[in-house]
Amino acid sequence: MRFLLILVIIPYISLAFQIEKYIILSRLIEKIAIALTHKNNPKICQDGVNIEPVAPYFKYASFTLNCNNADIVVSNSYIPAFHKPFLAMSYDALLKNPDAVAGLYWLDGRYQLVFVKERLRRFGITLPKDYKSFEVSIKDLIF
Numbered sequence: 001m002r003f004l005l006i007l008v009i010i011p012y013i014s015l016a017f018q019i020e021k022y023i024i025l026s027r028l029i030e031k032i033a034i035a036l037t038h039k040n041n042p043k044i045c046q047d048g049v050n051i052e053p054v055a056p057y058f059k060y061a062s063f064t065l066n067c068n069n070a071d072i073v074v075s076n077s078y079i080p081a082f083h084k085p086f087l088a089m090s091y092d093a094l095l096k097n098p099d100a101v102a103g104l105y106w107l108d109g110r111y112q113l114v115f116v117k118e119r120l121r122r123f124g125i126t127l128p129k130d131y132k133s134f135e136v137s138i139k140d141l142i143f
Helices: 002-037 091-096 117-123 129-134
Strands: 043-047 070-076 086-088 100-107 110-116
Touching: 002 043, 002 070, 002 086, 002 100, 002 110, 086 091, 091 100, 091 110, 100 117, 110 117, 110 129
Parallel strands: 043 070, 070 086, 086 100
Antiparallel strands: 100 110
16 A cells, blocks of 8 residues: 555656756746846747746746847757847757857756856946856856
């Protein structure tokens, strides 16, 4: 009987962890978008990466399918297609996309958050004091 109970409970526990992961990632993306756009309710679009599972958990930001109307694009693409600031979701996309002003990616077993100084300047973006310690030069990112 205990074994059957465990088999019934395990899927619910794994679903709870998945939802928690989506909530945390949505809050990170949302905070970064607010910091980059200086808007309380930024419009976020995806390009090449699927953030639709986290979109329902946005508290202040809104998700749009039309990237031309977005304030910021979340992407793992190497091609700058919308001439808007990109939040790169991979290390390669951060290095290769000239519109990627920030990166949130998995490296060495943990999430990394970086803002590229030169690209922030090009878009005229100034970060709040809380994020200044995450600013790096593009030269420092290349190993």
